[in-house]
Amino acid sequence: AQRVTQPEKLLSVFKGAPVELKCNYSYSGSPELFWYVQYSRQRLQLLLRHISRESIKGFTADLNKGETSFHLKKPFAQEEDSAMYYCALSSFGNTPLVFGKGTRLSVIA
Amino acid sequence: EAEVAQSPRYKITEKSQAVAFWCDPISGHATLYWYRQILGQGPELLVQFQDESVVDDSQLPKDRFSAERLKGVDSTLKIQPAELGDSAMYLCASSSNQQGPYGYTFGSGTRLTVV
Known part of the structure; x- marks a missing residue:
């Protein structure tokens, strides 16, 4: 069965400090991994996906198949990064996303 | 930018009453999903449509929930009767x-x- 685990419900960091939001997954095949973000009073939106190997708003995430992890990182947190972050997994094609429970990131000025 | 429209934004209903939600996807999008998100948790899939056909409703509590997408465009999700645990x-x-x-x-x- 597919499962996504985000061990931290809340992560508080000071502005300018590095951020790492943890995500571990359970899936026997080759997963597609994603990070979604939800800012206050806004819709859930895609932040980045592992196959693109892109950096969005300074965030990056590397898929580590050995550790079955897809941690989200940013070297210097900004106040506008405060939001709920969800890690999600899809098995292949058009299969639905499976989400983790989310981590609330709070960046303190 | 095209958006997915949902209504109503908020709904308060009494236990055992019927309630319905409406969704209008982005024009041309063949796949439509309904997710439920309980407070403090991530979204969980209820049902997936491909055009007008149900692809996956394995997590839909079919004794009280129903979903349809008759013309393969907009969709309605219904709960009858609503229970306290459906708050989400x-x-x-x-x-x-x-x-x-x-x-x-x-x-x-x-x-x-x-x-």
Whole structure:
């Protein structure tokens, strides 16, 4: 069965400090991994996906198949990064996303 | 930018009453999803449509929940009778066949409170 685990419900960091939001997954095949973000009073939106190997708003995430992890990182947190972050997994094609429970990131000025 | 429309934004209903939510996906998106998000948890899939056909409703509590997408465009999710445990945010998302999960667009959701 597919499962996504985000061990931290809340992560508080000071502005300018590095951020790492943890995500571990359970899936026997080759997963597609994603990070979604939800800012206050806004819709859930895609932040980045592992196959693109892109950096969005300074965030990056590397898929580590050995550790079955897809941690989200940013070297210097900004106040506008405060939001709920969800890690999600899809098995292949058009299969639905499976989400983790989310981590609330709070960046303190 | 095209959006997924959902209504109502908020709904308060009494236990045992019927309630319905509506979703209008982005034009041309063949795949439509209904997710439920209980407070403090991530979204969980209820049902997936491909055009007008149900692809996956394995997590839909069929004794009280129903979903339809008659013309393969907009969709309705119904709960009858509502229970206290149904209080949650109900999210609709759509994607085109070519985009798969990469192209999910979520609506703003309907927040249901059952009293």
